[in-house]
Amino acid sequence: MDLHEVCDLIVDCEHKTAPTQAEGYPSIRTPNIGRGYFLLDGVNRVSEETYRSWTRRAEPKPGDLIMAREAPVGNVAMVPAGLRPCLGQRTLLIRPMRSKVFPRYLAYLLIGDQIQNIIHAMTNGVTVPHLNMKDVRSLPLPPLPPLPTQRKIAAILSAYDDLIENNLRRIKILEEMAQNLYREWFVKFRFPGWEKARFVDSPLGKIPEEWEVTTINKVTSYINRGVTPKYDASASSLVVNQKCIRDRKLNLSLARQHKSRVMDDKYVVFGDILINSTGVGTLGRVAQVYEDLNDVTVDTHVSIVRPSNGDGIDFLGLALIDLEPHFESLGAGATGQTELRRDRIGETEIVLPPVKMRKQFSEKVTSLRKLVLNLAARNETLRRTRDLLLPKLISGEVDVSELDIAIPEEAA
Template identity: 40%
Template sequence: MSCDPNWHEVPLYDVCESIMDCVNKTAPSVDYATPYKMIRTTNVRDGWVSLDQVKFVDKETYDKWIRRQKPQKGDVILTREAPLGEVGMLRSDERVFLGQRLVSYRANPEKLDNRFLLYAFQGYHLQTQIKALGSGSTVEHMRVPDAKKLRISLPTLSTQRQIASILSAYDDLIENNTRRIEILEEMARRLYEEWFIYFRFPGHEGMSFKESELGKIPEGWEVRRLDEVVTLNPKTKVLKEGEKWFVPMGALSESGMAVGPLEKKTGNSGAKFQNGDTLVARITPCLENGKTGFVDFLPEEQATACGSTEFIVMRSVRLCPEMTYLLARSDRFRDVAIKSMSGATGRQRVRVESLIELPVVQPDDATLNAFQNFVAPCFKQIRKLSKKNTNLRAQRDLLLPKLVSGETDVSDITMPDRKEVEAA
């Protein structure tokens, strides 16, 4: 807590219009998309509420679950359990409602800036209280009454807004880069589909087609087994001594190719890989959620790395690295992988041998080279933007605890320069 006399500590219920918990039961979901989305604890991470991987409900269920309060843009959402203490803000007007183990805080704008509240929840003062209130022998959780008793250290409203504006500037840059990454990856995936699933590549109109087990494919192309065009779990030597990069399961994204954050570890256990390889999560529910990554982060002085034992490593032999990654992201590959899973319920794994005979189209060299020339720059730009986001997060995370505690005077901090970030 700040020693500045302009800061004071108050209970959150004194500066919030409402503090509302979820309906204490699970809403019945439907297996098709609707406008009505349920936020779960898995959707709340690192200051954001992601509306990817949500569950959908019908309008009747939605109306029942918002009868106490309808969530709105700007509400701050806190997880009470699994995990405890994650926080995010609703940043859109989509029709959502709280799933179990979530609490919503709606700031009183005359007393509390909602963005400052978001960042304060990520600071030491509130996180310490949350952890202290957590209980449970197996799963840490916080009771709803305790969620309403949390106390926040506040400066004047104008200072709150200044602090929130600085930290939000970093988040805005990160969000902008993230959108650009999503667009670039979507472009690459669409190009893969057009060229190698629908065979609508440049010049296809003048080509002859022939029958194959995948239907009609262009003359000069072949259908091969997966193990003829890709090596699965190739043997890879790593440094025997010292620390090396390690990729945990959590470093793989459900929606994109970027891998991180990484760890440093000693030892040589787990999957081994090098730049240009694709990593596929082989265990449930990670596979179903789409966890797949593209390795392009290793420096020349450390050409290989290790990762989770639950990765399948795919290395291009007759394709190109980018096409191998996009193949692993394709619906057909994932359907075959999921159907091959075996083991105890909840911990099923892909049987790698079941993937070996998956038929894969092998384009002629000219088409493959043309495809790589299109998509490789997209992959490089994604990596560049991902690195910028890593740096921006590090800068924001360094500033956040100092600003929300009053340790650093906000007048001493300048806003991040967008032009400098873009040039970095």
Template identity: 45%
Template sequence: MGRQSQLTLTDVCKQIVDCEHKTAPTQGQGYPSIRTPNIGRGRLILDGVNRVSEDTYRAWTRRAVPRAGDLVLAREAPVGNVAIIPEGLQVCLGQRTVLLRPDPLVINPAYLAYLLLGDEIQARFQGIAAGATVPHLNVDDIRSHVLPPLPPRKAQDAVASILSAYDDLIENNERRIRILEELARRLYREWFVHFRFPGHERVKLVESAVGRVPEGWEVKRLGDLAEQVRDSVMPDGVPPDTPYFGLEHLPRRSITLGEWGAASAVQSTKLAFRKGDILFGKIRPYFHKVGVAPVDGLCSSDTIVIRSLRPDHFGLVLGCVSSDEFVAHATQTSQGTKMPRANWGVLTRYPLPLPPVRVLRQFSSFATDAVAMTQNLLFRNRNLRETRDLLLPKLVSGEVDVSALTIDR
């Protein structure tokens, strides 16, 4: 492929705008404030994003209003991540971010995002950032950063289209995971909080120790249906590639655990768990980190490993411990001030209604199937990301020639 002479980021961008160097006041609803945790590899991560008011949005976009096709670059933690702003999304910049507005007459914006995520530029970013006390990129270094020679626009479009197709598939699978999780949450509430289970019309409510419950249901404690597993293991006593889940790998308000590390990267005593166990982050339980293990592995000792005592208890236990009410209870009963920790001994006494076997098995079957589907999707996404990340450096470097491809736009 014929390539242009070297250009800097300033040469290919209409604007490069730094963020406000202060924390934006947040609220429950409003415009997304994009901080470094919200900047993925090519796409924005909006789960748990901070929100700001109209007035804050205007104040934080006075230098430039981010728009579709702009890129957001993380200056710190993690240095160098880049995401493109999609159509229909209005955002403002959080701290430690920079807005890049590519000139579409010079470069395909998506191609620029993938170029910046390639091995060559990422290595340069890390080298520049490593020279600081706290690793970060200066805006001047970003503006003057020299890009590898650019291919013709047709090749840029082809590379962007190929890699975007992978990201579109990943995004679609993530959307399906969120839908499945929401269905499971709603079904749990319908059956076990509002008692609108199949056939509820023919069952009267009767008084119990915790209020009115359907006739024929029992009131149990969590400890009657599940146990804490404390199987302590040293990381050097297992194969080095054994999956390791730290609290940083547990997403908020999602039972699907799609990211993990390796045992070779950690030290000190950890807890072993089995596929299908429930991992509950006990430090600052209000972070709502509860998920189902997709593999056998190790986890932080700051995790409660929960295992249902019987297979048909799994759905009810999972629905309970991942519910807002249970997380609120774990928070209220946690111990410690600076680093409050949930206490399993207290949590075992949490009451929950146990239905007759037919209803219990029906719900557990649904929950088990939903978890299996979300885990199937998460493994698909891991494979898609791995393939995309293998292709990315080969495509942006020109090692894989795409000049002969015809891309429909």
């Protein structure tokens, strides 16, 4: 059985870039498609007119699947109720035939090892891995279980995804709370006791009298790039690359193993601030190391910025995260070779509050930031468990046909 035999539609995207705007309908490109879910932070938005034009072939509906035709090739996510996306470049729309296959089950089937191995075999050896529409339509599927069993399998796996999604929402709220508190105290100057503060002139405008304007150089002990890695899948050491730094977070699951020689200063430690320093689109992204790591460094496209004392770790980390647009603007060089030099990072001016206030700020945000790490670790465990269970359920190794499973009503 091929994929097209269980689908009402398999539709390609428009082969041109949609004009974007600040608000509007989400335009789903390949970076927005994860393994079973959409990554909508920073998604491109389009107007009503563009949406109508880009959905002439088919308007995505709840329960439809959107697949990435290029890197990350083969990723699939299901359109949830309430989302009205259009297809960006190098994506395609799959509309399951509901009399034959339950949409969410098909999504899990397509991201499972069996189908993913077929997809990767189709694209192996190609300079830019790419799925042709013909290959997608003729994608071979294993025999499908009865629809009630499909729904049970989907319900089990969805329970993990629902927990993950709930934790992601909590993480977003906690991160916003910490960043908003930083802005309230150190940008808007609405810190405890601000009503009695006297403000004076400074190179950065009016600031509280006991505060000072300084540079990042003066509050850090180390600013430098990382190593040129020699990748080795058998090594235990990790090297962080620019893909690991996104949405103000450090994602070590995208780090690679290596066996390069590393000077002591280039091992990342708790409190280090990492800044992407090469290339338009990635340059300027910031994340802070907020856990103790062992044998982890960064490559030459990432800068390490190390606070000079412990009392300013939270303040400086959130200050530099808030400066992402500034760092992005500091890139210099030819297109494709844009670089953020360490001297330009170091010369950046910031407003520095007194030590007592930096400590007081840390007391407020440390618990929030630690809870973010805790929730992220829980999600990693949930993903691993789900991914171990997925092939066993899809293959029938774990038989759920006779289980009494409550299946929630949903649009799909």
